[in-house]
Amino acid sequence: MMTRREGLFLAGALSVAAHGRAGNAATAMAPTVQTPVAFTPPPGSCDCHTHVFPDPARFPFWSGRAYTPPIATADHLLALQKAMGLDRVVIVQPSVYGTDNSATLDGMRQLGPKRARGVAVIGADTTPQVLDSMHAAGIRGIRVNLETGGVTDPAAAGRILDDALARIQGRPWHLQVYARLPLVAALQERLSALPMPVVFDHFAGAQAAQGVEQPGFAAVLGLVKAGRAYVKISGAYRASSEAPDYPAVAPLARALVAANPERIVWGTDWPHPDSATLAGRKPTDIAPPMPVDDGRVLNLLAEWVPDEAARRAILVDNPARLYDF
Template sequence: MLSRRQGLKLSASAAAAAVSGAPAWSGGGADPAAPTVGTPVSIQVPEGACDCHVHVFPDPAAFPFWEGRAYTPPVATAAELLALQRALHLDRVVIVTPSVYGTDNGATLDGLRQLGPQRARGVAVIGDATTEADLDAMAKAGIRGVRVNLEQAGVFDPAASAKALDAAVRRIGQRPWHLQVYSRLSVIAPLKAQLAAVPVPIVFDHFAGAQAALGPQQPGFEAVLDLVRSGNAWVKLSGAYRASTRAPDYPDVAPLARALVAANPERLVWGSDWPHPDSGAVPGRKPTDLAPAQPIDDGRVLNLLAEWVPDAALRKAVLVDNPARLYGF
C-alpha cells in the first residue's frame, strides 16, 4: 500500500496537471483537457462509439492499491477519462479492474457511478471471497464481465490456466456476462477446444497476446482466428504498443487486425488501454515505486483504426454495434 505521503504526492501531481493543462508526456500539441490526445481525431467517429478497455486509478488514499501488486500507476481519474472520451468523440466506455487492486473493484465501481449508466460499463476481477451478493450488486452497478489476468499473474501453464478459467465461468453462472482473458498465444492455443465449449462469451485482451513482429502466421494465432470465426471468442483491438515496438503507428499490427476482421468482424471491439500503465518489470524499480504511464498518443492510435478496418461500415460495427451487444448498452 502507498504511504500517505506517496498518496498525497500522486494526488497533488494529478491536480497540478489538471490545473495547468500540462500533458502527461512530451509529445507536444496535446489537448489540454485530455493530455494523452496529441493528434486530433481525423476519422469519422459514429454516434455511440465505445472505448472497450480503460482503467481508472483514483486517489489511493480513498482507493488503496493491493499490497501484492507488481507496479504502482499514476493517478488517472474518472473526470480525466471523461475528458478523454470527449476529445476522442466517444460516447461509451468500458472500465476494467486492473491488477493493482487485486480483487477489489471499488475504483472501477466508483468510475461507473461517476460516468453513469448511459456511458459506462465495467469488467470486474473476483476471487474466492467475492460473494453471490457482491456479484449481483456489481451487475446492478454496470459490471458485464469477469476478467482473468493470467499474464500479470504469471500463469503461463495451460493446465493451471484452464482451472482459473473454469473457476471464473462457474462464478459467472447464469448471469449474462462474458469472460475476459488476458494471456498469450502459447496458453490460448492448447485450450482452444475448452474455450470453444465455454457457455459464455470469451473476450481476449490486446490482440490475444499476439506479437506483431511475427505476423498472422505466428504459432497460436490461427487458433484465435478459428475461435473468432466460429463466434466463440471476441478480440479487443487494443494495446497496440503491447504487441509492437514500432511506435507511433505500429505498422506491423495492421496485418493482425486485418486477419481478425477477415475472420469475423462481428467479434471485434476497440480499446485505447488508457491511461497506458507501465506494468512491466524495470530493473531497480520496486512495486511500490511510481511507474510513469507510457507515452501513447490516443488520438493517433484511434486514427489507426482506419488502416486496420478500412471499411466504414465495419468500423461502425467495431466501435458501436459489437460493444452494444457485448456490454448491453
C-alpha cells in the same frame, strides 16, 4: 475531430492530476490526445478497454501489486472521451487493486450508466450478493489475467477458468482473458465450449514482429471466425514497439477483422500503465505511463478498417451487444 476547447479541457484535466492533492503520484501524467481524430466516430462509439486510478488515499492499491500507476480519474477519462468523440467506455479492473473493485465501480458511477460499463476481477470470497450488486452497477464480465499472474501451464489455466466460470454461471456476463497465444491454443477446445462469450485482451497477446503465422494465432482466428470469441484490437504498443503507428500490427488487425468483424472491439488501454518489471524500480514506485498518442491510435483504426460499416460494427454494434448498452 477534437476541437481546440476539448483539447484544452483534456490537457487541463490531466494537469490537475499532475498537481492535485495526490501530489507526486501523478507527476508523470500528460495529455494523451496529441493528434486530432481524423474521422467522426459514429454515435455510440465505445472505448472497450480503459482503467481508472483515483486518489490512493480513498482507494488504496493492493499490497501485492507488481507496479504503481500514476493518478488517472474518471474526470480525466471523461475528458479523453470528449476529446476523441466517443460516447461509451468500458472500465476494466486493473491488477493493482486485486479483487477490490471499488475504484472501478466508483469510476463507472461517476460516468453514469448511459456511458460506462465495467469488467471486474473476483476472488474466492466474492459472494453471489456482491456479484448481483456489481451487475446492477454495470459490470458485464470478469477478467482472468493469466499473463500478469505468470500462468503458462494449460492445466493450471484450465482450473482457473473453470473456477471463474462456476462463479458467474447463469449470469449474462462474459469471460475476459489476458493470456499468451500458446496458452490460448492449448485451451482452444475448452474455450470454444464455454456457455458465455470469451474476450481476449490486446490482440489476444499476439506479437506483431512474428506476423499472422505465429504459433497460436490461428487458434484465435478460428475462435473468432466461429463466433466463439471476441478480440480487443487494443494496446498496440503491447504487440509492437514501433511507435507511433505500429505498422507491423496492421496485418494482425486486418486478419482478425477479416475472420469476423462482428467479434472485434476496439480500445485505447488508457491511461497506458507501464506494468513492466524494471531493474531498480520497486512495485511501490510510481511507474510513468507509456507515451501513447490516443488520437493517432484511433486514426489507425480507420487505416486498419477502411470499410465504414465494419468500423461501425467494431465501435458501436459489437460493444453494445457485448456490454449490454
